[in-house]
Amino acid sequence: MLFRVIIIFLLICSTCACKYDAIKPNTTALPIENNIIIDGVITYNSHIKKIIDYNCKACHSAYPINQTPYLETYEDVRIEAMYGILKHRVVDEYPSVMPPNKSLSNYEKQLILVWINQDCIE
Ligand code: HEC
Numbered sequence: 001m002l003f004r005v006i007i008i009f010l011l012i013c014s015t016c017a018c019k020y021d022a023i024k025p026n027t028t029a030l031p032i033e034n035n036i037i038i039d040g041v042i043t044y045n046s047h048i049k050k051i052i053d054y055n056c057k058a059c060h061s062a063y064p065i066n067q068t069p070y071l072e073t074y075e076d077v078r079i080e081a082m083y084g085i086l087k088h089r090v091v092d093e094y095p096s097v098m099p100p101n102k103s104l105s106n107y108e109k110q111l112i113l114v115w116i117n118q119d120c121i122e
Contacts, residue, residue: 036107042115044074044122051108052077055099078120087116 042048052071060071069085070076080086089098090112097103104112115121 036110038110038114041121042111042118044077044115044120047111048077048115049074051104051111055104055108059099074122078122081112081116081120086112 056071059065059067060069061067062070062072069080071080077086088094089096090104091109093103103109
């Protein structure tokens with residue numbers, strides 16, 4: 001009986017060890033809730049544009065609401081990122097969260113952080 005318990009214990013240990021192996025070193029992840037790991041190069045055109053278009057552009061463009069800052073082009077979004085304002089509003093939710101009253105998912109926030117950290121590649 002004791003032998004069986006020991007075998008089961010060892011099996012559980014080895015399964016856990018595999019999980020740790022699965023976490024790759026050299027990722028570009030930054031620490032954030034839920035410890036989401038994002039690997040590889042994040043670019044505006046392949047990752048960030050669709051998040052901004054879907055969640056921000058309705059207000060932050062010339063038509064119909066005309067709310068500045070405009071977030072219509074790569075250059076618009078890069079400028080907000082460069083001055084730290086994008087991170088403040090979307091990730092730190094400071095002084096208030098954007099989009100108003102509803103924040104992006106942790107995954108989307110993490111993508112934006114990594115994009116900023118990699119110097120806002122187009
Ligand atoms: C429902 C409309 C609406 C949506 C959607 C929205 N915003 Fe805003 N945003 C506003 C308004 C109104 C202001 C000005 C008032 C304020 O600063 O809170 C603002 C202000 C900002 C500012 C402030 C700039 C500064 O100079 O302080 C940034 C940056 C910003 N929004 C980014 C975003 C981003 C990024 C998204 C999408 C993830 C987003 N907003 C979605 C309405 C919106």
